[in-house]
Amino acid sequence: MPQDDYEYAEWRQAKPGIDYHVAVDKRFYSVPHALVGKPLELRITAATVEVMHKGKRVASHPRHGSGRFSTLTAHMPKSHRAHREWSPGRFLNWAADIGPCTAQVVKQQLENRPHPEHGYRACLGLLNLAKRYDRTRLEAACERTLMIRSARYHSIASILKQGLDQLPPGEEVDTQEELPLHGNVRGADYYH
Template structure:
């Protein structure tokens, strides 16, 4: 390697670096083979730091960092959600059955139809879907107002057994919201059978550890909520002469 040899400047091609070397502007460091040290070439006064620095004709850097995005096509499901990486995102319910384009980054999910953005969500994960109230039909929007705390408050107005059953339904799920559908179904049973029968049916379900909506519905349908539990009588254990009792050790 010869002393004083110049190397291409980062961002310049071989032709551009040769022009820079000819003008004496922005020369890259050169190795001095005799002393193995870097000799920094100096630019002439008044010419700036180099041809690849700001002010040399390059465009300014963008204010925001470029973010990589992925595109895919998706079909809007009957529940007005699209699926992306095993997570559901809502779109306006009028688009059920439509094919849309999904643009996803590490922070955002956007849904387009015919080149027009129809939905935007923060990127999320987990089994519980990301749903905006304005994407729902009016009937679904009313159900969405039921939260776990509101469900428990309503169940307590029916009776302690109903409240305990609703709490158990949500406790058994990984996320309490996943038990809301079963609790809402039990709410509808109150309208059909009345609060007194529903409270007794929930008590029966808790007693038999059958804490499901199907069990409560079957108890009410077959009028089993009034059946009193039968106490089991345990017979006395037989006495055997070859078995030592507790007095043996005293």
């Protein structure tokens, strides 16, 4: 009989982004920066996330920990040579070209994490939104997210998708008009 109990494991494929992290269930685990963009295999158990490259284990992290990122210092490049073109300064300069609200959102993304690199994904997401939507719309969406204190990529994307950035600040969509006319819909007058 084996000495250890059987441990169920799930296997997945992944490619680390420029921030040298792979995503598993909305958490991010670091890998050696030399593996950025390379196909990796993940072995996921109830307690650990193991990262394999060509059958060899290159990283192991506890699966559940504090925060959304699990980063090993050994995985970080010296001066981030592997992707030196992506730096906090570059993101901040890009955002400042769009407007002060976009710059503030990017600054928060980079400063509110243990390492600025953890904010790169959100900043790249904003960069993609700037390609899909007009720069003026992105700035207006960032202004709105700062007003509601939810300066996150998902909030900004939602505001742009729903067109809320095109409304004057403080004005919200009137959902009453969107309700269908139906006998079971009472309306505001019913409650007076």
